[in-house]
Amino acid sequence: MEKKINILYVDDEQINLQLFSMLFEKKFNILTALSGNEGLNILESKNDFSIVISDMKMPEMNGIEFIKKAREKYKNIRYFILTGFEITKEISEALKQKIICSYFKKPFIPIDIEKKIEEVLYNKP
Amino acid sequence: MKSKKFKNGIVLTGGIGTGKSTVALFLKMYGYTRDEISNLNPEQLSYGNKKIIKEKRKKIVKEIINKGKLSLEWRAQKKDGTPFWINVDLKKIKIGNNNLILSIIKDITQQKEDAIQLKLYRNHLKELVAEKTKQLEQANETLKITNDNLQLQKEEVLAALEELQNMQQQLIQTEKLASLGLLAAGVAHEINNPLNFIQGGVYAAENYLQQNIETKHYEEVKPLFEGIKEGVRRATDIVTSLNQYSRTDDHDKEKCDIHQILDNCVVMLNHQIKRKIILKKEYTDEKHELRANEGKLHQVFINILQNAIHAIESEGEINIKTKVIKDEKKLIVKISDTGKGISQQNLEKIFDPFFTTKDVGKGTGLGMSISLQIINDHNGEIKYNSVENKGTEVIISLPIKN
Structure with missing residues (x-):
């Protein structure tokens, strides 16, 4: 069997992190962080993430700001936003500049995220 | 004052009951002395062409003989040639066997002048009134036009007001919806997160049960999960819809x-x-x-x-x-x-x-x-x-x- 890929999920709500892990732990290896800074530390300590999914609205650093910082060092990682908001200008700008591959909306349906991740990883556009 | 019927000249006698003063007044009027005037005929005391006056006088005498009396205005002439207006009341009288014409003469120059002046005044007044009337009419016309304009402007203003009210109504409605959108966008995040807990929890719990309990038991609780998912879907729909109000x-x-x-x-x-x-x-x-x-x-x-x-x-x-x-x-x-x-x-x-x-x-x-x-x-x-x-x-x- 193929080795599970590593996914980092960043969200300032503990419940979201817990649920995300439970929903996807069978398919993927999930690591979580409560803030952008914590996320950057995790990326630093473990160097083989394929996917980063981040909440948008967080204290200190929002999702796009975190992803922009992470991208400076980790260009091969595929980044996503998972947000409770409708698409905002910042998100659509990030989509246009291909800073993020896609964005998901809360409440999410797990299979949608799963499909998108597989699509991005295996049928690179 | 009396003047006796004469053929030529004027005969002056003292007035009945008035004495000398009447004669003196008469003389003063014409500017002659008593002696001077005795030799004058009526034409000489009148102003204008003597021939015409003589003709006129003849007609007048005839008229008096017919009618018995006559009153007329006459242009008299002073000794120095100055013309003046007199009123002459003539009356046929008989004293003894003499048929006489009694004439009472009154200087009416002042009256005439007053009348002329009055006429002038009246004409001037007429002109003034006409002028004022014209001015008033013009003013009235201007007022009418102004009034019409005002009426027109009033209608225009009313129409504009109505349009404005309609637009305001529309604007209020649009603004209401836009602020609803703004509010929705604000709360969307706060609602979507708890909805995410619910939906994530349902999927996770469903996965767990699917793998850990018998299928027939899972089938029994499945409608509960479906109900929760439907609830989340509806709530999400509302939040998403409200978000659509935001401006394009x-x-x-x-x-x-x-x-x-x-x-x-x-x-x-x-x-x-x-x-x-x-x-x-x-x-x-x-x-x-x-x-x-x-x-x-x-x-x-x-x-x-x-x-x-x-x-x-x-x-x-x-x-x-x-x-x-x-x-x-x-x-x-x-x-x-x-x-x-x-x-x-x-x-x-x-x-x-x-x-x-x-x-x-x-x-x-x-x-x-x-x-x-x-x-x-x-x-x-x-x-x-x-x-x-x-x-x-x-x-x-x-x-x-x-």
Whole structure:
């Protein structure tokens, strides 16, 4: 069997992190962080993430700001936003500049995220 | 004063009861002495052509003889030649055997002058009155014109006021919806997160049970999960809908193909359409350029088509027609159905947020008010015509470039 890929999920709500892990732990290896800074530390300590999914609205650093910082060092990682908001200008700008591959909306349906991740990883556009 | 009937000349005698003073007055009037005047004839005491005067005098004497008396005004002449006006009262009298004419003379120069002056005054007054009347008439005319203008202006102002009130009403409605959108965007995040807990929790719990309990037990609790998921879906729908009220900026607009948008909507709703409804399309071939937010327009037509589908209870027809009006630079999309129609009462509330005639859970009551907002943001218009039990037509016009 193929080795599970590593996914980092960043969200300032503990419940979201817990649920995300439970929903996807069978398919993927999930690591979580409560803030952008914590996320950057995790990326630093473990160097083989394929996917980063981040909440948008967080204290200190929002999702796009975190992803922009992470991208400076980790260009091969595929980044996503998972947000409770409708698409905002910042998100659509990030989509246009291909800073993020896609964005998901809360409440999410797990299979949608799963499909998108597989699509991005295996049928690179 | 008396003057005796004479052939030539004037005979002066003292006046009865007046004595010398009357004679003196008479002499003073003419400027002669008593002796001087005795040798004068009436023509010499009159002003003007003596021959004509003589003729006149003869006529007068005849008249007095006929009538017995006469009163007239006469132009007399002083010794120095100055003319003056006298009034002469003439009367035929008989003293003894002598037929005489008694004349009473009165200097009326002052009266004449006064009369002339009066006439002048009167004429001047007439002129003044005429002048003033003319001025008043002119003023009146000006006032009339001003009044007419004012009336016209009043009408214009009233019309403008009404238009302003209509616009204000529309603006209030638009602003209300926009602030609703703003509020919704603000709370959306706060609502979507807990909804995410619920939905995530349901999926996780469902996964767990699927793998850890017997299938027959799982089948029993499955409706509970479905119920929770449906609840989350509805709540999400509302939050998403409210978010749609937010403004569409110009830079969110791009070139759109209206027919592609309509076709996409039809494809999305096909599962509801195909069984009971005949769908007809009449698309225009005329070239046009529509700049719009495709996603938002899509939502408008989904809303309208969905209402049309819901209006058809058993079988019916939906017609989608597009037309270009070149002169007005407009694209018209007309969607009509043969459904149950909308009552006049409900038609008035059709754009009110949360107004719905659908069953609980079937419609948020936001579709049309969002559609109105979106069409307004595109500087377009949306109109409804409906007859109960006959059907409804929705006419949307959008500005285009030729």
